[in-house]
Amino acid sequence: MLKIQTTPILESYLNEQTVQNFADQLQGELIRAGDANYDETRAVWNGMIDRYPALIARCASVEDAVTAVNFARENNLRVAVRGGGHNVAGLAVAADGGLVIDLSQLNNVVVDADARTARAQGGATIGDLDAATQAYGLATPMGVVSATGIAGLTLGGGFGWLRNKYGLSCDNLIGAQVVTADGRIVTANEYENSDLLWGLRGGGGNFGIVTEFEYQLHPVGPEVAFTFILHDASGDNLKRAIQFYRDYSSQAPDEISTIMASGIVPPEPELFPEPIHNKPFVLFGAMFAGDAAAGQRIMKPLVDFGEPLVDFSGIMPYIEAQKAFDADYPDGLRYYWKSLNLSRLDDEVIDRFVKHARRQPSVFSTVDLWHVGGAVKRGRDSESAFHGRQAAFLLSPEANWEHPEDDEANLTWLREFIADMEEFSDGSRYLNFPGFLEEGDEMMRAAFGDKYHRLQALKDQYDPTNFFSLNQNIKPSH
Numbered sequence: 001m002l003k004i005q006t007t008p009i010l011e012s013y014l015n016e017q018t019v020q021n022f023a024d025q026l027q028g029e030l031i032r033a034g035d036a037n038y039d040e041t042r043a044v045w046n047g048m049i050d051r052y053p054a055l056i057a058r059c060a061s062v063e064d065a066v067t068a069v070n071f072a073r074e075n076n077l078r079v080a081v082r083g084g085g086h087n088v089a090g091l092a093v094a095a096d097g098g099l100v101i102d103l104s105q106l107n108n109v110v111v112d113a114d115a116r117t118a119r120a121q122g123g124a125t126i127g128d129l130d131a132a133t134q135a136y137g138l139a140t141p142m143g144v145v146s147a148t149g150i151a152g153l154t155l156g157g158g159f160g161w162l163r164n165k166y167g168l169s170c171d172n173l174i175g176a177q178v179v180t181a182d183g184r185i186v187t188a189n190e191y192e193n194s195d196l197l198w199g200l201r202g203g204g205g206n207f208g209i210v211t212e213f214e215y216q217l218h219p220v221g222p223e224v225a226f227t228f229i230l231h232d233a234s235g236d237n238l239k240r241a242i243q244f245y246r247d248y249s250s251q252a253p254d255e256i257s258t259i260m261a262s263g264i265v266p267p268e269p270e271l272f273p274e275p276i277h278n279k280p281f282v283l284f285g286a287m288f289a290g291d292a293a294a295g296q297r298i299m300k301p302l303v304d305f306g307e308p309l310v311d312f313s314g315i316m317p318y319i320e321a322q323k324a325f326d327a328d329y330p331d332g333l334r335y336y337w338k339s340l341n342l343s344r345l346d347d348e349v350i351d352r353f354v355k356h357a358r359r360q361p362s363v364f365s366t367v368d369l370w371h372v373g374g375a376v377k378r379g380r381d382s383e384s385a386f387h388g389r390q391a392a393f394l395l396s397p398e399a400n401w402e403h404p405e406d407d408e409a410n411l412t413w414l415r416e417f418i419a420d421m422e423e424f425s426d427g428s429r430y431l432n433f434p435g436f437l438e439e440g441d442e443m444m445r446a447a448f449g450d451k452y453h454r455l456q457a458l459k460d461q462y463d464p465t466n467f468f469s470l471n472q473n474i475k476p477s478h
């Protein structure tokens with residue numbers, strides 16, 4: 001007998017034959033606790049997460065996802081859905097004793113260059129999507145690390161290098177295929193189940209398993225002007241840099257999407273020259289979605305500011321720029337991120353930022369600011385569940401560290417940082433940088449603002465039993 005833990009109060013016992021029947025129905029592999037590849041398959045990007053699901057269904061088809069949903073429902077198993085496995089809170093595997101429905105093998109992308117659309121399966125990564133679309137000189141806004149899953153990213157919003165010109169990832173979602181909690185395959189687009197499409201644009205994995213995402217594409221690259229420069233941030237430089245970043249990004253044309261990060265140069269010779277190791281830095285990152293030569297000219301102030309420690313800027317393939325941060329986020333490091341939508345970034349806010357940023361316990365950590373402007377701000381707010389366009393800047397401190405004995409120092413730093421910045425925010429957050437979701441229901445309500453009730457009504461309609469609960473969870477009304 002295989003003991004399956006579902007919830008603390010509900011346990012069921014599945015005999016081997018039941019599990020074997022399930023395995024036989026799947027076209028993909030069913031991995032059980034104890035199998036040779038169990039540990040590598042249950043591992044997610046964040047090394048803090050160490051969960052032991054009873055079963056992992058590696059779907060090889062949409063039908064497999066339906067089979068897995070039906071099996072879990074009939075056997076009262078707690079379900080986690082895995083796209084790219086990059087959720088910071090580890091939601092792709094969060095069920096000890098439950099079933100992981102793993103889509104990572106479903107990563108095919110089909111581009112219709114004439115219609116400028118792409119259909120990507122639910123387990124595709126940003127890298128998969130970019131490679132397919134760039135073959136036609138096209139792209140859709142995605143995040144800035146190529147191994148991230150398109151699924152979690154899009155369902156939570158999706159901030160990246162094209163956002164001010166073309167909006168968030170979720171703004172470019174024009175259709176989806178969804179497996180619902182009762183095992184149906186449902187289409188959502190402008191004409192069919194448009195309410196569901198609205199919910200998928202920022203409402204998380206609450207309504208079902210998205211087996212296919214359809215995106216609007218735009219002409220991008222293949223070469224783009226890209227700024228990626230680290231300036232010295234010792235002394236007053238950090239404050240000056242944040243002031244400069246605020247003013248520059250707020251006036252920049254929509255073609256430019258920017259990120260600023262403060263940190264300490266990690267002593268990693270393969271990434272950074274030794275003389276700058278352990279120096280405080282401020283990173284200015286920016287992409288120009290338009291003519292590359294013009295972009296370089298317009299972004300030059302970001303390069304000319306201050307004392308450069310190292311400069312990776314230039315005209316380069318879009319695909320290369322999309323990977324600029326990849327090496328900074330290896331699998332298995334310990335990670336704890338949170339965020340806050342800042343309503344303003346005046347000197348009072350900046351001073352508080354600097355105070356906490358200077359205390360980061362780990363050299364691998366950074367404190368990031370994302371300008372919220374352009375097409376994100378002007379985006380048709382009513383057409384998406386995403387809530388956060390009202391922010392001036394998105395603040396995201398990231399605690400990134402190596403050893404378990406440093407857990408407490410890093411968690412404490414981050415929690416104190418966020419708590420002390422709350423007064424500069426309306427209380428809403430970006431749900432894709434979620435900590436461990438420890439704040440619960442109250443945070444979810446604040447995160448969705450006045451959209452929460454519509455989302456709850458949608459949850460009642462598509463998942464009244466909260467079968468899909470291991471996500472940025474919206475609880476059914478009863």
Ligand SMILES: Cc1cc2nc3c(=O)[nH]c(=O)nc-3n(C[C@H](O)[C@H](O)[C@H](O)COP(=O)(O)OP(=O)(O)OC[C@H]3O[C@@H](n4cnc5c(N)ncnc54)[C@H](O)[C@@H]3O)c2cc1C
Pocket residue numbers: 045080081082083084085086087088090091092103122123142143144145147148149150151152153154155156157158159160204205206208209210211329432433470471472
């Ligand atoms: C290194 C790194 C860089 C990042 N960079 C950015 C960035 O530039 N911009 C940005 O906006 N965000 C960024 N993020 C945050 C990222 O958007 C979230 O972590 C997101 O959840 C990752 O999606 P995933 O599919 O990889 O995650 P997973 O862990 O697989 O899933 C995340 C959540 O979505 C659900 N889910 C997954 N697949 C599906 C599906 N097919 N259907 C329904 N539900 C599903 C899961 O159940 C889970 O709740 C980054 C994260 C990391 C770790």
